[in-house]
Amino acid sequence: MSTLESYDEIPYESVPLTDTHPDHLYVIGRLFGLPAADPARCRVLELGCAAGGNITPMAYYLPDSRFVGVDLSARQVEDGRRLIEGLALDNVQLMHANVMDLGRELGEFDYIIAHGLYSWVPAPVRSKILALARELLAPHGIAYISYNTRPGWHVRGMVREILLYETRGVTGHRARLARAREVIALLGAASAGKQSPMMGLMHAEVQQLTQASDSYLYHEYLEDTNEAFLFSDFVADARAADLQYLADCELHTLFSSTLPPAAAAQVDALDELLEQEQLMDFLRARLFRKSLLCRADAPASRDIDLAGMLGWYAYADLAPEKGKPDLARRRPQTWVAPTGGRFEVQEPLTKAALTLLAEVYPDAVRVEELAQQAAQRVPGNGGGRGAPQAAALDAFYGELFELFAAQALRLTPRATGYRTRPDQQPRATALAAAQAALGFGCAASPRHVGAQLDAFATRLLGLLDGSRTLDEVAAHLLEEAERGQLAIPTEGAPDARLRGVRRNVTRLVQTFVRHALLAP
């Protein structure tokens, strides 16, 4: 069996990809009339799974579902298997194999994921990915395929072309990376402060590359294959493989309402939904897509059915940008996500619901119940004396859907609660502890979000084994730092140093609690 040397030497950061979670795919499928399989009892295949950092956490939190990951890089598969063995999971398997060699023997799957693969493989492998999706998808299954899109990706492609040229004579992955970094610095300096629009584009592109990891830089800019596609060409290829386009994972991109009114009118004037989406890609200079496909004979529709939402559970981690939520008036207010995303809502019921969801995050509340509980917080709109008015309720559900479409709020068909409070002697979840111990650089939350772990956070998670108080953990970390085993800035007198470490421990433990990385 061959391997992919570049990925063996520079492994991809294998992390949870929130949008690929079966919960998200299920909800979108059902909204579009496809009776997608229950995520709690489903079968998932991931092609190009790297070290399984996406499916292994899914398998950990969905013990009655079955997961198979396939990757051609032997080293990444070995890394991933160590995590699975450490956790003794028997519902996830990583295979070292070429997508080209797969077939029906793998069985049938409810969800097939190919993230960061389609653009990065040659044409025969791309055809095989679509053929496998058709062959292995269950009748109501959903395939998630992401790819770089034209024309927006051309700017990235321009920098890629420069880097490929400038590294052409350099041998060895690390040496090519080093040369690429030199060229990026050169391009950054040459384009700084220039007025020309072209130089502005170049500057923005190389600026984000100065922060990029080796893995991203190498595999996006220096690999032999990386192609971008027009959305309409991708859909045509999917159709030729007997698949149909269901929707985009980033649901808000389906709607013209986020465009300026004149542009939205042009989009809405088109009869064909696929033509509308293509035009919107142009208007947004879109450079990446996460397309969902299903079998051509699957009963999907483009009319969204919001009724299903009432029985699902919502969770969100948003806070008002300024001041308190104004529950008395229909006034636009901006809410922000921990990642910096900003979302405007105006309905008092929505503001009350977001406040409530932030209080219980990462737990979820059944949507119908959320409306009732939110109404109790809104003066004059139920206010505990009755049900909210129908018009207010409709407006609330409308905003809730918009928040879901914008990925500010998530929906799940399951009621599972994950909220934890730090114990006297906190203990990390087995998954977070194992990811920290194996140096994954990120710990997966039950909401399938990756919490980045620097050296300090990694060591801290390792010490949270249920045998130490946080004071003891802080003292232990300081000792390790003073022995030179852990690089943390410690200054001042011994007790001041200890207080500094203790403050960091408190701050990080709060983050771990927020992500439910501590065992209940």
Ligand SMILES: C[S@@+](CC[C@H](N)C(=O)[O-])C[C@H]1O[C@@H](n2cnc3c(N)ncnc32)[C@H](O)[C@@H]1O
């Ligand atoms: C850009 S990485 C994406 C990894 C992961 N899906 C993610 O997005 O985090 C592409 C992955 O596909 C794998 N790959 C490339 N060609 C493959 C093939 N023909 N068969 C199986 N895996 C392949 C690589 O080894 C690598 O792990």
